[in-house]
Amino acid sequence: FMDRARDAWDRSRRPLLEEPLRPDHRVLGRDPYPAVRQRRLLRPARQAGTVAEIGAWELADPRLAALLDGYALAHGLDPRTAPASAALLPYMEQTFGSWYVEGGMRELARAVYERCVARRVTFVFGAEVVRVVEKDGRAAGVELADGEVAEADRVVLGVRPRPGLVPGQVWGADDVAVRAGAAGRFTVLLSLRGGREADAVHRTVVHGADGAAEQEAVFGGRVAAHPTVTVLRPDDPATRPDAEHEAVTLTATTAPQGPVDWRDPEVRRRFADVLVERAAAAVPGLRERILHTEVRTPAETEAETGAEGGAVPPPALAGAAGAYLHPGNLTRLPGLYLAGGWAHPGGGLAHAGMSGTLVAGLVVEGDGFRGSR
Template sequence: MARIVVIGAGMGAMAAAARLAVAGHRVTVYERAATYGGSVGRFAREGFVFDTGPGLLHLPAVYRDLFVKTGKEPLEACVELRQVDPASRHVFADGTDVLLPNASRAGVVSALDAALGGGAGERWGDFLGRARDTWERSRRPLLEEPLPADRGPLAHEPYPAVRHRRLLRGARRAATVAEIGAWELADPRLAALLDGYALAYGLDPRRAPASAAVLPYLEQTFGSWYVGGGMRELARAVHERCLARRVEFVFGAAVTRIVEKDGAATGVELADGTVVAADRVVTGVDPGPLAGREVREAGDTGPEGRDVRPGGRDASPAPARFTVLLALRGGRPAGAAHRTVVHSPDGPAEAADLFAGRRAARPTVTVLRPDDPATRPGGDHEAVTITATVAPQGSVDWTDDAVRERYADVLVAAAEAAVPGLAGRVEWREVRTPADTAELTGAPGGSVPAPALAGADGAFLYPANGTALAGLHRVGGLAHPGGGLAHAGMSGALVAGLIVEGADFRGSR
């Protein structure tokens, strides 16, 4: 039995902790904040309850596997898991409005054909077929196996793009999300639909590799799920599973240093000077500053301790989230979509501003309206959350009250397309910016890491779960296979496998 210290109580860290405890190790989690869950937070006031992080779960199989492997009670016995149908509503700049069904490729094709016409649904269906090929080619090495020493196979683009003949330039294949939209989808609304998936994960459609096609494929194939009471309930269930497996949590305990001896991690030092010995250290935060040196394995990409955006070319943090929580008078109308995406009237201008560190004049916004009595004080009220992907704290000063309130007004105005009369129903609102996220989680600039992607010469991969420092492992959004709830759970499984099985570990089964 090894003594294992876990730095941080985010979802990936807790997933690793539970699995390691089941394997017989003594696990202690040190968390700088007062609670668990990382970015999977909750805000409650006057009977209204809001998620302050992810609002939906994709690939629930990841957490089903965690609960199967760590106890007798399955995930559904610990939380109420509901499929969201329709999966999403999309409002485009020209006023076109379409509802996309949950986990039904045929239904999505039919809905797009009916709303957009001109064979749009067929083109989207063909695209999803190529995205399925991309998923099948990259799924296991990208998500379910430890990152190999030779990154070469993952550096090659797995998306089977269609040849496109451009005037005076010969035939080319789409290499980015934006090029898929322009050359293969051939409809600005379909292009906006695809770009929206990239933007939601903080990816620049102009630079994100074509392999990002797996993002809409995963959602439209495996579905979108909501946890009754809000996504914070998933974090609660994972925390309780850790406690049941005798994982110890110490909150309000910031780790300031990873202790090293003879080239191996031997413990951690806390802010109060306490040194905790350990046989292994698992970190859910960037280990470079804590170790006082670079700890990347050979082949890892991205400047250690600086750029958290795969594919980034400078030291800027990745994009972040701006969120407006609205307590509304009046009940939720029957049949209202749980999630509506109101697309920007000028997607290229939005991307240009966002990835240059500026506030987009009119961002794409996502409006969440859960049909859940637990989120509101009564049937004559409604809890609505509006989010947009924005430049991180530092690029924009989100601590400026005037800036944050004006931008909240921009989001609310855009959301009127999803909730007519929205502004007149507001009782109160709470604004959460990247500055708030940075303070809560310690993430640089409040950034939210994107999932890892194959292709682009490996520029969108994350550092391996192992490190050059023996006994030190990475977990969570800044490690393989990147950000997102499902990916965090996968990273926990990979780290636990590497520690329990060592060099013989070949990946999750």
């Protein structure tokens, strides 16, 4: 399976991840995963077209299938419909590793911020952009909520582009549309008494017994009874006061804010409790060690980042006739570029970071930029 995933990676990595989305993006509509042709007695042969079908027909063992489904789910993708090319996700992790930021993710934001300040970038916080301003057929700046207009030669939009925020002529009929709302993330941050044992595993995924029921709930807008829970126990002194304490994070992919009201205290409390219960499989005695609990839901993600429903953008995938692509970095309005998780090549820090690299290339080298060689 991993060999086939590598084939898919070799076939698609440049147009899918390392180059701005090509105008002829239709080539990415074909699935690069070389699914095994399954011959069947007296019945037509079949080939896996989705993650779930790879699990059922190629991996066959339900535990391996659950492992693969877990990768799709963690990226906010429904294994029942996500194209087989999502096989790239475990392949990339196995090949390039999974990265942890010392001190927690916030430290990455701080490091980028400090680097930018050193490079004389000016930040304006607490300023909501309500509209990209267009003048003489070019993006000419942004209008803020207080009516002030900040003029600019170029605008790089790092949020989900919605009508009203961007002028009408940004996309043509052939362009990839902005992806519809996606799943959110529920997080429980735990302060524990008692130190982390030296051989504790950094990341454990606790699977549910019935993955199909969970997928139906998450992608059907309901709270899953038995969620897949990721338990994170990094060995990072920066996240705890001393060696007699431990910081543990639990996360689950959930329906976004909207179909489920994550602001409801009872819904939050009950689901957090389910996560703690299930995480005990990875951290024995977990509940008894809890000193403090902090719960973050899609409602917080929505309130703090403006992402509708607190949705987390999935990474772009090839296949499924292009349904899993994000809009290109270059728009039809000269001077307006798209970056971040809702633009090519999609969400997750690595992918969103690539979008920044691609936009930088387009700005510096011009519209013909085709990625760094």
